[in-house]
Amino acid sequence: MDIIDAIYGRFSARAYKPRAIPKETLMKIFEAAVRTPSWADSQPWEVYLAAGATLDKLRNANLELFKSGAPRAFEVPGPAKWPDDAQGRIERNMGERLRELGLDREDKAGRQKLVEGNFRFFNAPAVAFLCMDKTLSSWSSFDMGAFSYGLMLAAMEFGVDSVPAVMMVSYPDLVRETLKIPANLTILFAVALGYQDDADPLNKFRSVRRPADEVVHLFGV
Numbered sequence: 050m051d052i053i054d055a056i057y058g059r060f061s062a063r064a065y066k067p068r069a070i071p072k073e074t075l076m077k078i079f080e081a082a083v084r085t086p087s088w089a090d091s092q093p094w095e096v097y098l099a100a101g102a103t104l105d106k107l108r109n110a111n112l113e114l115f116k117s118g119a120p121r122a123f124e125v126p127g128p129a130k131w132p133d134d135a136q137g138r139i140e141r142n143m144g145e146r147l148r149e150l151g152l153d154r155e156d157k158a159g160r161q162k163l164v165e166g167n168f169r170f171f172n173a174p175a176v177a178f179l180c181m182d183k184t185l186s187s188w189s190s191f192d193m194g195a196f197s198y199g200l201m202l203a204a205m206e207f208g209v210d211s212v213p214a215v216m217m218v219s220y221p222d223l224v225r226e227t228l229k230i231p232a233n234l235t236i237l238f239a240v241a242l243g244y245q246d247d248a249d250p251l252n253k254f255r256s257v258r259r260p261a262d263e264v265v266h267l268f269g270v
């Protein structure tokens with residue numbers, strides 16, 4: 050697959066067909082993902098992947114915690130407050146997603162259903178939990194982000210779609226216990242993998258981006 054086609058074709062798929070990803074395909078994807086560059090080749094990534102019966106069990110328990118209203122506790126906190134311009138983009142993205150789905154902003158039940166999708170792991174057949182050693186700094190989080198993008202683009206070569214989602218790690222203790230993740234690792238976020246269901250309205254939305262000439266400040270070009 051052409052790299053530019055992959056970059057433009059990728060999107061966050063939030064509904065999947067009930068079709069397992071063969072182990073060989075998963076390993077080919079991760080063999081490509083581990084080619085990601087990192088600070089001094091430190092390769093901080095540790096991946097705990099759940100599929101099959103393990104994921105079903107985790108999904109059910111995660112959903113139960115969500116429905117019980119258990120407090121969510123990411124291991125890596127988000128910003129106390131988003132800067133205004135980022136906040137504006139977040140709201141615009143959500144507004145456009147809701148509009149695409151025919152949902153009203155005031156439709157609390159509809160919005161809650163969307164949030165719940167995260168806790169079902171979007172019904173994906175595989176979820177990769179991305180972890181790194183607790184003593185590492187935000188430089189290694191940068192490496193982890195790059196790893197996740199390499200992973201998502203490599204997946205496309207094998208017809209596998211994805212969505213990265215921090216909400217999938219709202220209950221890290223459950224994930225840690227189920228997948229026996231050692232105490233020295235932080236669970237940063239997760240990437241759901243699978244074959245997107247293109248008949249599902251959840252997969253119709255395509256996000257927009259700031260134009261490159263607004264982002265890039267050119268000098269001497």
Ligand SMILES: Cc1cc2nc3c(=O)[nH]c(=O)nc-3n(C[C@H](O)[C@H](O)[C@H](O)COP(=O)(O)O)c2cc1C
Binds near residue numbers: 062063142212214256
């Ligand atoms: C670190 C990270 C965390 C994210 N967390 C969530 C999440 O919790 N739930 C969700 O539905 N999408 C999540 N996303 C997906 C973004 O919403 C999505 O990438 C963004 O809206 C752009 O859309 P696109 O991926 O379709 O291009 C996350 C993405 C990243 C990179």
